[in-house]
Amino acid sequence: MLIFAHRGASKALPENTVDAFKLAFEEDADGIEFDTFQHPEGIIVFHDKTLNRTTNGRGFLLSTPLSELRQLDAGLGTRIPTLVETLATVPKGKWCNIEIKQLTDADSWVSEVRHTVASSGIEVEKLLISSFNHHWLKQIRELWPEVKIGALSASYSLQPCYDAHMLRAYSMHIALDVASPEYVQQALAEGFDVFVFTVDEIEDMQRLAAYGVTGIFTNVPDIARSIFK
Structure with missing residues (x-):
């Protein structure tokens, strides 16, 4: 049975952070699951629409410039990671599950994710794309036929x-x-x-x-x- 760390090792460390993802693999998880928003400046790994619950910031994630997001404390001195930083934590042969919390443009999303996955060395065979919004998944399926949905x-x-x-x-x-x-x-x-x-x-x-x-x-x-x- 495969063990995916939900938002990383999120019982021990702040959710959806690089530290939580690294710890998950240190604890021999088979993969990590994390949440994403399609921010105007690139895909951000975060769960909520607002910053209030998990950071020392306030307001909406998508209306906050990336430069400001990068300054926020996401818990224990950690930062809100980008997709690039998150995929960099995944060792060779491990799984990752990208959950989509928000999607503005499927074409640009697929282009960014495909490029980042290829650059990071993630095996497409061990990449899962999930969402509660099945309309988004349908768009991604049409644009990226080989990816696992x-x-x-x-x-x-x-x-x-x-x-x-x-x-x-x-x-x-x-x-x-x-x-x-x-x-x-x-x-x-x-x-x-x-x-x-x-x-x-x-x-x-x-x-x-x-x-x-x-x-x-x-x-x-x-x-x-x-x-x-």
């Missing part, structure tokens, strides 16, 4: 695999609350890898492993690795 969902749909089929997705990323054995088995049977978020309790990790899920997103990759060595 992860269809995110936090609800138990009447047709669980419908969107994943429409997107020609590689995987389904589902919330812990709806990860029943029936749901997981149906998705696997229909040809999708299954990843579950956000899984921090040992009992849940063991239960999901018994269901046969492909991987989990967790804030505590060290604990997950101690269970799945």
Whole structure:
């Protein structure tokens, strides 16, 4: 079972920061998951629309110049990273999952991500692109046919695999609350890898492993690795 560090090793260090990503790999995570906004000055790794929760700044991320964002404290003296800085933390052979929180222009987004991935040496085969906004994923699928798409969902749909089929997705990323054995088995049977978020309790990790899920997103990759060595 693959272990993805959710926003890095975010239980121990500030979420979506270079330090959290580095620690995740030190703790032997198979990959990292992180959130992105298409800022006018380049893709930024951040979760919220506003700066208030995780930094010492105030206001909206997208309306703040990059030069100002770079001065903010994202926790314990860390900084808000760019996509370039984030991908630079990924060792050879490891996975990364880019979750899209905001997208303005799919063409420029794909161009920037493809260039950054190639420059950083990330293996495209171990790159996942996910979002709750399936319209964005559809655009990316059309522009980047070979990339792996992860269809995110936090609800138990009447047709669980419908969107994943429409997107020609590689995987389904589902919330812990709806990860029943029936749901997981149906998705696997229909040809999708299954990843579950956000899984921090040992009992849940063991239960999901018994269901046969492909991987989990967790804030505590060290604990997950101690269970799945």
